[in-house]
Amino acid sequence: MSGKPLVAIVTAGLAKFGKREGLYGRELFQEAAKEAFDRCPNLDPKKDIEATFVGMMAEGFEHQGHTGPTVNAWLGFAPKPAFRTESACASSSAALAFGMYAVMSGAYDVVLCGGIEKMTNRSTPEVTEFLATASDFPFEQWHGITFPGLFAMMATAYMHRYGATEEHLAHVAVKNHYYGARNPKAHMQIEVTLEKVLSSRYVAWPLKLFDCSLITDGASCVVITRPELARKFTDTPVYIIGHGAAQDNIALYDRDDLTTSRAAREAAQKAYKMAGVEPKDIDVAEVHDCFTIAEIIAYEDLGFCGRGEGKDLVAEGQTYVGGKIPVNTSGGLKAKGHPVGATGTGQIYDIYKQLIGEAGPRQVPGAEIGLTHNLGGSAASAMVWILKRGD
Amino acid sequence: MSGKPLVAIVTAGLAKFGKREGLYGRELFQEAAKEAFDRCPNLDPKKDIEATFVGMMAEGFEHQGHTGPTVNAWLGFAPKPAFRTESACASSSAALAFGMYAVMSGAYDVVLCGGIEKMTNRSTPEVTEFLATASDFPFEQWHGITFPGLFAMMATAYMHRYGATEEHLAHVAVKNHYYGARNPKAHMQIEVTLEKVLSSRYVAWPLKLFDCSLITDGASCVVITRPELARKFTDTPVYIIGHGAAQDNIALYDRDDLTTSRAAREAAQKAYKMAGVEPKDIDVAEVHDCFTIAEIIAYEDLGFCGRGEGKDLVAEGQTYVGGKIPVNTSGGLKAKGHPVGATGTGQIYDIYKQLIGEAGPRQVPGAEIGLTHNLGGSAASAMVWILKRGD
Numbered sequence: 001m002s003g004k005p006l007v008a009i010v011t012a013g014l015a016k017f018g019k020r021e022g023l024y025g026r027e028l029f030q031e032a033a034k035e036a037f038d039r040c041p042n043l044d045p046k047k048d049i050e051a052t053f054v055g056m057m058a059e060g061f062e063h064q065g066h067t068g069p070t071v072n073a074w075l076g077f078a079p080k081p082a083f084r085t086e087s088a089c090a091s092s093s094a095a096l097a098f099g100m101y102a103v104m105s106g107a108y109d110v111v112l113c114g115g116i117e118k119m120t121n122r123s124t125p126e127v128t129e130f131l132a133t134a135s136d137f138p139f140e141q142w143h144g145i146t147f148p149g150l151f152a153m154m155a156t157a158y159m160h161r162y163g164a165t166e167e168h169l170a171h172v173a174v175k176n177h178y179y180g181a182r183n184p185k186a187h188m189q190i191e192v193t194l195e196k197v198l199s200s201r202y203v204a205w206p207l208k209l210f211d212c213s214l215i216t217d218g219a220s221c222v223v224i225t226r227p228e229l230a231r232k233f234t235d236t237p238v239y240i241i242g243h244g245a246a247q248d249n250i251a252l253y254d255r256d257d258l259t260t261s262r263a264a265r266e267a268a269q270k271a272y273k274m275a276g277v278e279p280k281d282i283d284v285a286e287v288h289d290c291f292t293i294a295e296i297i298a299y300e301d302l303g304f305c306g307r308g309e310g311k312d313l314v315a316e317g318q319t320y321v322g323g324k325i326p327v328n329t330s331g332g333l334k335a336k337g338h339p340v341g342a343t344g345t346g347q348i349y350d351i352y353k354q355l356i357g358e359a360g361p362r363q364v365p366g367a368e369i370g371l372t373h374n375l376g377g378s379a380a381s382a383m384v385w386i387l388k389r390g391d
Numbered sequence: 392m393s394g395k396p397l398v399a400i401v402t403a404g405l406a407k408f409g410k411r412e413g414l415y416g417r418e419l420f421q422e423a424a425k426e427a428f429d430r431c432p433n434l435d436p437k438k439d440i441e442a443t444f445v446g447m448m449a450e451g452f453e454h455q456g457h458t459g460p461t462v463n464a465w466l467g468f469a470p471k472p473a474f475r476t477e478s479a480c481a482s483s484s485a486a487l488a489f490g491m492y493a494v495m496s497g498a499y500d501v502v503l504c505g506g507i508e509k510m511t512n513r514s515t516p517e518v519t520e521f522l523a524t525a526s527d528f529p530f531e532q533w534h535g536i537t538f539p540g541l542f543a544m545m546a547t548a549y550m551h552r553y554g555a556t557e558e559h560l561a562h563v564a565v566k567n568h569y570y571g572a573r574n575p576k577a578h579m580q581i582e583v584t585l586e587k588v589l590s591s592r593y594v595a596w597p598l599k600l601f602d603c604s605l606i607t608d609g610a611s612c613v614v615i616t617r618p619e620l621a622r623k624f625t626d627t628p629v630y631i632i633g634h635g636a637a638q639d640n641i642a643l644y645d646r647d648d649l650t651t652s653r654a655a656r657e658a659a660q661k662a663y664k665m666a667g668v669e670p671k672d673i674d675v676a677e678v679h680d681c682f683t684i685a686e687i688i689a690y691e692d693l694g695f696c697g698r699g700e701g702k703d704l705v706a707e708g709q710t711y712v713g714g715k716i717p718v719n720t721s722g723g724l725k726a727k728g729h730p731v732g733a734t735g736t737g738q739i740y741d742i743y744k745q746l747i748g749e750a751g752p753r754q755v756p757g758a759e760i761g762l763t764h765n766l767g768g769s770a771a772s773a774m775v776w777i778l779k780r781g782d
Contacts, residue, residue, distance in 0.1 A: 024529065051636075058456060059477075063532060064447060065524040065639065066479040067772035073640040079657045080638035082772070086450075086475040093476045098489045105495035116646045133456040138415065141454060244471035245442075250457065251462040251739045356695040380460035381473070 003276045005239035008230035010110075010217075012222040012349045016261050017337035018216040025062055025118035026074040028219035028342075029054065032114060034075035035223050042233045043110075043223060045075070050108040052082035055091030055115035056341035060130040062118050071116065086341075088134035088376035089290060091115055092220065093344030093383035097245060103226055104306045110229070111243050114221025115346070117339035127215050131340070136251035148212060148291070150252055150378040152204035155293035157258035157353035159206065162308035163295070164205050170197040171314045173210045178320075180335025182361045185201055187216045187337030195286040211292040214308075216337030220346035230265035234378070236356045241369075242275025242386030244268060244342045262374060263382035264301040270375035272303075275386040279303035282325060283367040284354045288375040289332040299327070300374050302384070314350055321364050329354065329362040347372035348385060355389040394667045394779055396630035398491050399621035401501075402431035403613040408728035411608040416509035417465040419610035419733075420445065423505060424466055425611055433624045434501075434614060434738045436466070440760050441499040443473035444490040445781040446482030447732035451521040462507065477732075478679060479525035481767035482506055483611065484735030484774035487637060491518050491698040492660040494617055501620070503554035505612025505633040506737070508730035509570075518606050522731070523648045525768035527642035539603060541643055541683070543595035544560045547765055548649035550597065553699035555687070557597050561588035562705045563683035567719050571726025573752045578607045578728030607728030608745045611737035622782065627747045632760075633666025633777030635659060653765060654773035655692040662762075663694075671693035673716060673777075674758040675745045677738035679766040690718070693775070709753035712755050720745065720753040738763035739776060746780040 001346040013029040013035030023031075037045050038224055052072045053132045057066035061085035085094035092115025094187060099113035119127055132146050139151070158164055174194055180186040224235075230237035246266035252355030256262065272278060279302060287302070289295035296310035304325045305313045313319055321325040331348035333343060353359050359367075372385045402428030405775035405776060406419040428436050445465045450456035456619050459473030476485035483506025490504035510518055532542070549555055566586055571577040583601060591600035612623075621628035634698075639646055647653065663669060670693060678693070680686035687701035695716045698703045710718040721727045721741035724734060742761035744750050750758075763776045 049570065059448060059524045062528055063527040065477060066526070066768045066771055068485075069638040069641045069767070070476055072638055073642075073645065073771075078640050079637040079653050081658075082638050083636070084477040085489075086456060087459055094459075097474065098476070098492070099491070101496040101498060104497065105492040107492060107495070135449045135452055135457070136461070137453055137455040140675070222596055245474070246470040247460040247463055249469050249475050250460045251464075254464065261472055267472075274719065274767040346623055376460070377457045380457055380464075 003241035004277060005227040007103050007224045007240050007241065008227045008237040009222045009224055009352055010230055010233040010237055011036045011043065012352045013287040014185055014346055014349045015219040016185050017118045017216050017218040017339060025116040026071050027219060028042040028118065029071045029114060029116045030074055032221045036223055040233055046383035048110045049077065049112050051080055051102060052077060053083045053085065053095040053111060053113045054082065055344060057086060057088055057091050057117055058133060060131040061122055088339045088379050089383045090344050090383050092372040093374040096345055096348065097223055097243065102239065103224060105294035110223065112221055112223055112227045113345060114219060115344055116219040117341035118217050119215050120217050134341055134346040135219065139253060147202035148207055150228040151291040151293055152207045153252060154258045155206050158297065159291060161259050162311060164311040165197060168311035168315055169211055169292040170194050172289060173197045173296045173334055174322060175314065176289060176332040176334040179329050179362050180331025183331045183336055186331040186335055188335045189212050198372045207291055212289045213333035213338040215258060218337060218339030218342040218346065218351050220342045222345055222348055236391040238352050238355045239388045241388045242271035242323065242387060244270030244384045246377060247381045252378055260297060261301050261382060263379050264298065264375065267382045267384040268302050271384040271386050277369060277386060281353060281369055283369050283372045284329060284351065284364040285325060285327045285371040285373065286330060286350050287327055287332050287373040288310035290338060290375065294375065302373055325363050329359060329364065331365040344374040346375060351387050355387060395550050397634065397650055398494050398615045398616040398631050399618045399628040400613045400626040400743055401613055401621055401628055402427045402434065403743045405576055405737055405740045407576050408609040408730060410511045416507040417462050418457060419509065419608060420462045420505060420507045421465055423610040423612045428613055431624055439501045440503050442467065442471055442493060442502045443468060444476065444504045445473065445734060446476045446486035446500060448482050449521040449524060449582035454514055463465060465699045473570055476590050478772045479767035480594040480731040481735050481772050481774050482732040484765040487736055487739065488634065490615060491631065494615060496548065501614065501616045503612055503614055504736060505610060505730040506735055507610040507731035509608050509731060510606050511608050530642040530644060539595040539598055542682040542684055543598045544643060544647045546597050549684060549688065552650050553702060555702040557589060559706055560602050560683040560700035561585050563680060563686045564588045564725055566711060566727035567703065569721040570720050570753050571722025574727055577607050577722040577726055577727045582654040585733055596597040596683055603679045604724035604729040606729040609728060609730030609733040609737065611733045611740050613736055613739055628781040629743050629746045630779045630781060631735065631776060631778045633662035635661030636774045638772045639770060643769055651688060652692050652770035652773060654770050655689065655766065658773045658775040659693050662775040662777050668760060668777060671681060672760055673740065673762045674760050675720060675755040676716060676718050676762040676764065678718055678764040679765065680719060680725050681729060685766065693764055717755050720750060720755065735765040738765060742778050746778060
């Protein structure tokens, strides 16, 4: 196993996910940053942090773009540079990539990477409309399809090919709510039964209300540095040892296969190769369960099981702690919530907590290597990160 | 003079700026890429280009976000990764920074960086509203101010402190239209007289119609690589030898001084230092004349003259070819046009053309070192690039 560290994470923070009334996205980012700074007393943020990289999906939500200076000014970081990235629901994974390259290039030693999205101030139709901008305008949006419909088509194709049922999908929701109920930062801290999921109303057949992730406000961040500087800031660094980014054609009609994500498979292959690890080496993973079907497909795209076997992996309980590969012990997008721009580094935050042994009742014992899988839109973009605990 | 090359530009392209009816932004990007690829026969785009970085300001214009996969799919580049950046009107300078760091980090050898904005399909009030998202929502937009008003406040402060007049501002418009009339890629290829500018209707006092840049469709791009690989692709590489990015507080009320841009000054200082050059070494510059006042302030922030002297520099004709420092020989945002997301790498395109000696009737004889100055919003962000012709 190689796995040369690319950069080190020295601290991380997450604003509580949920309906955060009365707060702007910039204030949520401040809340996330405060946690990160508080847990890293050796870091002097205004002195040490040289640039900020922030992911946000849609300026429509708050009628606010120019997110770099907006969040940076609120942290008192001007005139230091700040940049925004957008890759739909993978926007903050893109911010982390930008920040990582900036550090690896030698331009900066220490940077802040994160993401925000403030969604609950908008009505559900407005949210649905803003989210739809991540799909293809002339060939998808124009015809009225929105994200539940796009993922419903993937679910239908998967069910048809592999004989999966709505019950298979429901197992994902039950598991992720089980963990959400144990995560104080999660949006929905309640358990649900298989019956409750199966009897919830249809949003887009076969996807029901409890197959869908949440409309959530949130922010998340990490502070990264060159590996050799990590111990200056913390005794418990976590290293990024693998990263892969890839994409697929934007519109679903233009994909080879709806039962898998080419972008995710490519991204995973690159990340595994770079990290020098295999799927079986991963101790814990956060995957992009924007809809339950997406988690099942993610298992397969990440190589945790063979094609068509993801439905059984979850039904057999193999993705709980104690199983073959624990997935979404944070509650996932399904129960922790999905403030789209904050999701990518929010996943990184949860893996970071697992690797430093702070996941509480959701802890995977002895977790050493973790992975995040973050999709943009209908998997037109994907990023995979592999993290390793410092020795 | 040091100026170690950071990366090399091996080719560049620009879709004609203007009202490009019937074309999507992604198609304009394709047009820009085609020019870049056509002028670089040694480049095999699908094989050589490993990632795409694209700046775009607002998904509102085309109801289309997720710009990375959108443009990349249209180029046939899937599954290679593609990312979007946003920094208001400096969005594609941010894309270039992302791509540059990615190359400098060793992650990629050859990448495509550019930007797009499709604006003219929207009504002027809609455009004004989308652009306003680059200012502060609670403290600016909420009170009804839009960009002409924000820059009018800067103009007023500048006029009050330095005794500048509307005529000083008008000289910027006359110069930039003079060059726009000679640039076949410009949106408005017409000359204007001082009288015409001065008699145009007020938009926000003291700024009149001809003090404002244009609502334009456009796209631009460059292909960059590691300096040592440049000659594999071209005999006329142009090197990026300096780069600076900085920001200011997002809202105008929160700035120390309205007659200068702290962000631009910081960015320029960093870029000059990195490049090992001084303002007097710059042979040609493209600066961010979103409003005429912005160009005058840019002269000063870039050190082309002292504070309060920018008004005289333009009035004396010193920023024409043949003068002390030729500025905006492309026509600038004023006449070439300002498709916001495309502007940053559009400025790079024009400096690239000057440095390879292809600026035609607008050529600065023997230009060796060029500079671009790109503001985001009301200068809440700024980026400065310094380019040098290969020997």
